[in-house]
Amino acid sequence: MMRFAIAILAAAALLSGSAYAAETIRVGVTAGPHAEITEVVKKVAAERGLDIKLVEFTDYVFRTRPSRSGISKRTPSSMNPI
Amino acid sequence: MSPELINLLVQAAGESLFMVSVAALLATSFGLPIGVFLATSGKGELFAAPKVNAILGVIVNATRSTPFIILVVAIIPFTRLVAGTSIGSGAAIVPLTIAATPFIARLVEAAIRDVDGGLIETASSFGASPLQIVFKVLIPEALPGLVLALTLAVVSLLGYSAMVGAVGGGGLGDLGIRYGYQRFMPEMMLAVVVVLIALVQTVQTVGDHLAKRVNRRLRHR
Numbered sequence: 001m002m003r004f005a006i007a008i009l010a011a012a013a014l015l016s017g018s019a020y021a022a023e024t025i026r027v028g029v030t031a032g033p034h035a036e037i038t039e040v041v042k043k044v045a046a047e048r049g050l051d052i053k054l055v056e057f058t059d060y061v062f063r064t065r066p067s068r069s070g071i072s073k074r075t076p077s078s079m080n081p082i
Numbered sequence: 083m084s085p086e087l088i089n090l091l092v093q094a095a096g097e098s099l100f101m102v103s104v105a106a107l108l109a110t111s112f113g114l115p116i117g118v119f120l121a122t123s124g125k126g127e128l129f130a131a132p133k134v135n136a137i138l139g140v141i142v143n144a145t146r147s148t149p150f151i152i153l154v155v156a157i158i159p160f161t162r163l164v165a166g167t168s169i170g171s172g173a174a175i176v177p178l179t180i181a182a183t184p185f186i187a188r189l190v191e192a193a194i195r196d197v198d199g200g201l202i203e204t205a206s207s208f209g210a211s212p213l214q215i216v217f218k219v220l221i222p223e224a225l226p227g228l229v230l231a232l233t234l235a236v237v238s239l240l241g242y243s244a245m246v247g248a249v250g251g252g253g254l255g256d257l258g259i260r261y262g263y264q265r266f267m268p269e270m271m272l273a274v275v276v277v278l279i280a281l282v283q284t285v286q287t288v289g290d291h292l293a294k295r296v297n298r299r300l301r302h303r
Contacts (some may be wrong), residue, residue, distance in 0.1 A: 028169075028250065033266035055169060056260055059248035062155065 024051040031056045083269060087261075091273055094257040097171045098281075101246070101253055102239045105175045108241075109182035110232060116142070116183070117190025118216060127214045128202070142184040149180050151245050174243070174251030181242055186235045193227030194220050218291070226293040233289025237282050254278055 030037045035056050042052045083091075090114045122128040123135040148156075154177045161176040161184065162168040197220050221228070244255020254274050262271025 031247070031260040035260070036265065048303055049239075055248050055250045057248065058256065058264075059155070062158075062249055 024053050026053045026055055026058055028055050028062075030060050031058045083273065085202055086275075087267075087270060090257060090261070091254075091270075091277065094252060094254045094274070095277060095281075097251070098240065098253040098255070101171050101174050101178060101243050101251065102236060105178035105182055105243075106173070106236050106239055108179040108237065109186050112179070112183045113186030113235075114190055114228075116187040118194055118220070120187060120191040121194035121218070122212075122216065128215060142187055145180065145184040146188070148181075150177070150242050151248060152176050153181055154246060154248055157259070163250075169250045171246075171251050171253065174246035174249060174253075178239060178242055178246070182235055182239050185238065186231065189231035189235060190224075190228060193224040193231050196227055197223045224296060226297040229289060229293040229296060233286060233293075236285050236289075240278065240282060241284075254281075 010020045027038060035054060038052075038054055042054060045052050103172045119129065120135060120138060120142070123131045123138075125132045144184055157177055157180065158168045158274075161173050163172040164176050167173050197221075200218055201223060205215050210218065241255070242252045243251070244259070246253060247256030247259060254277060258271045258274035262269075262274060
């Protein structure tokens, strides 16, 4: 189950990353388990050439705010680039 | 503790020092004039302007009564306007400065009001202008109190800075919450608290020492 979750998150990261090829994407995560899981995603993604920078928020709402890059607030992803 | 965790701790300490020192500097440059004005603009005082004084007092009180965490999230659009982003340590300086300015203003007001009224009378009977009284009598006489007030403000800012994790600000307090509490690593929380205790002790010792050095009343004795 855990492995499955990581695979999904990694896929999500790689998909959202393809549009930003060869640059670092910043991903906002909620502190705690979400951040710990995404740290593994970060490692997996790094092996495949995608650079992810994690920004941890102790507040859930703020992390899901639409960013200036125009990501829709409705994106129901736990991996919103910020 | 693993080297990784120590690395995190060092990085967080750097973020804390950056946020607190810049915010303290900015808040002092705004808070000092406001405080002096609050202390000298009452009825029958140097720059008597009781109405402005009352309005400024209300604004200062309102800002001071807003809980810091609410201030942080409420002024996000303003933060973005000023800092260009609302995320990270740099952006966190904006709410920290806004929270600390009225606090410093009130502390400065108290320190200035502590100056012996007889000195002001003496200076004005010698023909000193109100500005001269401020810069040559009030501020030098109140300097030890001002230094202690700023020390107090810096220590409070360190406490405030624990809350900017809500906007990804990082820093020591935030690290303690994120790792110590949310990742169940009590040793990390303890380490953060120990570092903070050391920091506050240092700040307070330096502040006390400086306050003693600038005390004219002691020096002339």
